[in-house]
Amino acid sequence: MTHLSLQFLALLVSCLLCGVFAQQTCQIGQHLVDTPRTIRSDLYRGQQNFTLALLQAINKATPNENVFFSPYSTYHALLLAYFGARGQTEAELTKALSLEWAKNKNHVLKGYNLERGTRMSRSKNSPLQFASADRIYFDKDEVQTECVKEVFHQELVSLDFQNKTEECRIEINNWISNVTKNEIQDMLKTGEVDAQTKLVLANAAYFKGQWSNKFDPKDTKKDIFYTSERKHSFVDMMHKRGTYNLALDENLGAYVLEMPYVTSNDNEKESEISMVIILPPFHNLDGVLAKLTPDSLDDALKEGMAREVDVSLPKFAFEQNLELVPILRGLGIDSLFEEDCDLGDFFTTKLRFGDAKHVAKINVDEEGSTAAAATVLFSFRSARPLEPTKFECNHPFLFLIYDYNSKAILFTGIYRDPMTQK
Structure with a gap:
């Protein structure tokens, strides 16, 4: 799809x-x-x-x-x-x-x-x-x-x-x-x-x-997603090793990963729109949201460095x-x-x-x-630190569909519980 x-x-x-x-x-x-x-x-x-x-x-x-x-x-x-x-x-x-x-x-x-x-x-x-x-x-x-x-x-x-x-x-x-x-x-x-x-x-x-880097369906497998310490469930977890901009933002206290979309048939052209995933430590999603401002978001995106990353992201x-x-x-x-x-x-x-x-x-x-x-x-009427090369979305995270040209957030959401999917 x-x-x-x-x-x-x-x-x-x-x-x-x-x-x-x-x-x-x-x-x-x-x-x-x-x-x-x-x-x-x-x-x-x-x-x-x-x-x-x-x-x-x-x-x-x-x-x-x-x-x-x-x-x-x-x-x-x-x-x-x-x-x-x-x-x-x-x-x-x-x-x-x-x-x-x-x-x-x-x-x-x-x-x-x-x-x-x-x-x-x-x-x-x-x-x-x-x-x-x-x-x-x-x-x-x-x-x-x-x-x-x-x-x-x-x-x-x-x-x-x-x-x-x-x-x-x-x-x-x-x-x-x-x-x-x-x-x-x-x-x-x-x-x-x-x-x-x-x-x-x-x-x-x-x-x-x-995606500029598509996930291979053969690498998708059942894995655990932790909604809380006492609640977890199995999800179809996608896996991909690729080069992405990744930042460990100390101000937000979260990892920030950019997953670009193919912008044009010219592969040399820089992507205009990406999904930005903000992954906080376990139990700190609200803390990250409280610190998230246009300035802190800009700073986090500027800190991102291209590196080889093992990405795990649930299908949802x-x-x-x-x-x-x-x-x-x-x-x-x-x-x-x-x-x-x-x-x-x-x-x-x-x-x-x-x-x-x-x-x-x-x-x-x-x-x-x-x-x-x-x-x-x-009108009428996870609490442990992530390894630098691993980005595991196995607990609640925030995501944005972000247009770099206008710095506009087209869509945004929070994924916190596979069991509430409709």
Whole structure:
């Protein structure tokens, strides 16, 4: 099986007729500011901050479970909400998404457009594929602001939620399925979109790749995975001896291994995306998470040195469902779900978000890994030291699918218990 990773994030909002915003000057799409060359890295520095905060929040909410989600897609959907937000709603999203570096929304928009152009420029014939698309689905009766029409015309899709609810649900699901190469189908179930739905903000992402150093299935054998001192189970453990960047990071107190994917048909080209595995001593996963920041991650990756390593990695596949509203509230995003939600840069009618869920799944095998994730917001209703040449993932570890070009974390998760795989 090839490495395949997919993600979808959608925000659904029903219309709450609580009045109309006073006409204000549009904050986006006019008088674009001159921006530094670092703007894209600034944007994804914010994404790293958001990723690690979200990872810690999810780990706290599900302390004994495997974890997997796509911060990249989550960030993009919330970024769309940020572009439409005003007042307290904008302030909360600015802080949670780490956008304080920006002079204004146009500054962020410039970075968004630069990143979008990079996504679309990758060759379709490349063995490594990553694509991401955004959509703003809105009810045809909603009055849009002029700036949203000008700035987000590529993302805007008008639907008749009131009279053709089921057709709208199917159209959104078909878009998700198309972007994710049919890996996520029927994302929105019957009844999850109704005649009161007025707005859907969505991001769908797809990633496919192969290990640069594939595991040989003949070397896969049953081995022990230690969930705790008293709990262990047998897993299909893959084995590979190869040259990888490996670091023993004293700050994190963990080993950090980079497993690259094939980037292009040109074998000389340096890999753009890798799976980064952070393996702490037994019982210290939470300690490592507490120390993990964008700076500490950068430092750990810089410390990695190419060396011959015996890698042992379990084959694994699991699915996770998350209720996101309490998690996002824990990150300071409250107004988005309250009556005072202000999305006045998008629509004149006052709208707010309701419930939120995130569905994610991943599969890792000898060829690579397969992952899928989805988020929807509904508006209605081992303790011993490792030998230097051995990297044995036989106890809980953290993993990231990491894009070096933008320093963006596309997917991340924690594998801690084979028995909770679904």
